[in-house]
Amino acid sequence: MKKIIPIIEYTLKENIRHKIFYTLLLFALVIMASSLIFSMLSPEEETRVILDIGLGAIEIFAFLSAIFAAAGLVLGEIENKSISLILARPVRRYEYIWGRYSGILSISLCNILIMSLGLLFLLFVKGWEFQFRFLLAIGFIFLKVVIISALAILISLISTSAISSISITFFLWVVGHVTDHLKYLNYVLLQKGVKITIFLKAIYYLLPNFQYLNLKDYIGNPNPLTGATILWQVAYSLVYASIATWLSVLVFSRKEF
């Protein structure tokens, strides 16, 4: 555990020095500010438009910064052979992966917090009434980043280039949002006499399911969100991310440098 902390610090410092970090953060804040212009097109629902654009920007840019960090850091170190220097020290492979992963999550959390503060400032200026579900939506965006970062690291260890790693991770992000439609697909296929329910269920449970973490789409929903549901959603995210990270450790432990 003690060896993981310096890796986390090193990952944080490396990311903060990276231009992409600042570029993405700046873009997110610019898009949030531009939501003020869009909101003028809908004077009666101004705060709603600002809130939705802001949350969307936070999610997109948190996702992008996580996958660029995951794909760039680990793969970059493998490509320029600096990984050998780290592994020459008494750092175990699982400590390295978990340290890198935790560092990426730390930088994503910083990103999300800065963007959320910017959005809150805009909303309060416009007279928005605070809703607790806003904080839950931000928290669940972070949970999505927890899962996708773990997957991004796994994909970056399996793939041969940063571009393919980023593309595959993006594909998983898209697919993770449409797994809910697999049930409808199963229903349509059954009506046509095609029985692949078990296969579709396997895909449904193996792929990440982001729809249940997509709380920003349910902010206006009057139905209550129980504590038990939130706990299971958090548990699902953490367990899924652990699986992906341990798989990364498995892949990484079999690599030779």
Next chain:
Amino acid sequence: MRKPIVIFFLILPLLGLSIFAQHQVETRFRFSLPLIVEVKPSSFIHFWGSLLGFRRLSSDLAWIRLLQYYGTLEREEEHVHHLGHCERGEYSELLPRCQEVVRLDPYFHYAYLFGGGCLAFNHERYEEAIQLLQEGIRNDPKFWKFRLYIAAIVYTRTKEYDKVLPLLEEATRYRDCPEVVKVFLASIYKAKREYDKAIAIWENILATSRNESLRSMAESRLKEMGVLR
């Protein structure tokens, strides 16, 4: 060799736990949105926005497009609204566009109220207005204002304006009341020669509305009534 086996046997129970946790979330998660095939998005952006977890944002974009559509004059003559007679354009796509907005986000209450109010009070398309508000009741039965608006529309259709008045007066007390309802109420007051009440509504619209065309309409109505010069 030993370590990978240990990791492998660590992953298997975690996978089982993940499936169990997902199943628990599925049974407890009471929120649901209409599927894409039910929404029938009219544009590429709405389709992909819905699929990628940006349903509310897609609904907002559809809403802005609806406002632009409804805010664009179909004919060159100025909008005039009289009680029982409307000289606005046809806006035949008003209902389908409202339906797209509320199917992308079924809890966008203002869109139902705005759409229902415009269809009924501006265009006398009472059946379409009721159809839209009934869809709102199906999606969110607890939001009682849908029933209030349906009642007001039914009485307007049967020209029972005495029954419409208290319903609309109640609706206008709430912050989320669409301005089209206030305009209609002001027109009823004017037709019944209750000029003080009509003036109060127009003054309220002039002071609070963020819609420039509505503010200029309020200003011209107040000038007609001799309140402003």
